[in-house]
Amino acid sequence: MADHVDLVLAQWSEQRPDLDASPMAVMGRLKRLAQLVDTELRRNFAAHDLDAASFDVLATLRRSNAEHRLTPAGLMRSAMVTSGAITQRLDRLEARGLVTRRPSETDGRVVQVTLTDKGLKLIDAVLPTHVAIENKLLEGLSAKERETLAGTLRTLLESLGDKTD
């Protein structure tokens, strides 16, 4: 009936009763869950010679359109990392022959990143296990709970400006 964050909250109220630590009930759990999930997923990535960053790029290209093509700027917005991080991710993926970089014909500043056949095969091989693991991690919640949870998280994301537009 108590997780790690309950202990943390009890400790705060003991050591700093003047501090209202209530936001941590949500924030602490968000952080902790994200970390737990990351650790679990990392195993699957490693089994396919991947890491979370590379998976993220390959998966984003895979789902974006039938050409599996996107610009670094698009990848950056999707991944919420800095442009430097994307450049380095692409360097690694290109060196392994999983994506190609081609200058845009219509805008000299732009680069088109495309999934290679090898990259497509790899991401399609990883996806089923990936989704299966995510499902397994969610087994503790009913379908109804998952739905409500997803809805509340969406409300929160929207309030923080995470729009599609």
Next chain:
Amino acid sequence: MADHVDLVLAQWSEQRPDLDASPMAVMGRLKRLAQLVDTELRRNFAAHDLDAASFDVLATLRRSNAEHRLTPAGLMRSAMVTSGAITQRLDRLEARGLVTRRPSETDGRVVQVTLTDKGLKLIDAVLPTHVAIENKLLEGLSAKERETLAGTLRTLLESLGDKTD
């Protein structure tokens, strides 16, 4: 009415209609929120010459007991990082005079880590802004929604073995 994850789910159903991507409705949002929150909190840490890792150690010591003392193993369990990460965090904090390391008198393998006066003052200076920012980030949810959300996240954490015991 739609956040980034809604777009992602629509893309998957378009490009891989055979794949049941539904767990991403929760997992994708968890990851995205954790990343957004981290980015916001990082600013506050930097304003106090801190980073998330250092803040985490100082805050854990601050709340743990009146002596503000813990072992590296305890810090490791709380932070969910590897032992090497804790060693390095402590190296940095010790070099800045924010914590001290002292060998345990009862167990030769154990080290006692204690917050210094300087460390205590620093963490107490950062905490109010930290909680205020967390509160601000949660403004999009009603008190009721926050409560329900925290409850569901706890259920999920417990199902993943995040026990206090």
Next chain:
DNA sequence: ACAATATATCTCAGCGCTAAGTAATTTGCT
């Protein structure tokens, strides 16, 4: 036309983490 501004990508130093392995100490089994 042209200067100013905006956009897109890349570079790099510094930091922090993991994974794997080491060394020292304690615990538990027989």
Next chain:
DNA sequence: AGCAAATTACTTAGCGCTGAGATATATTGT
């Protein structure tokens, strides 16, 4: 008591990210 297994903390190589800034191209306002 004696030894294998577990625990604790540390070390290091390699990776990936941020933040700041460089470079090149495109767009805007006059």
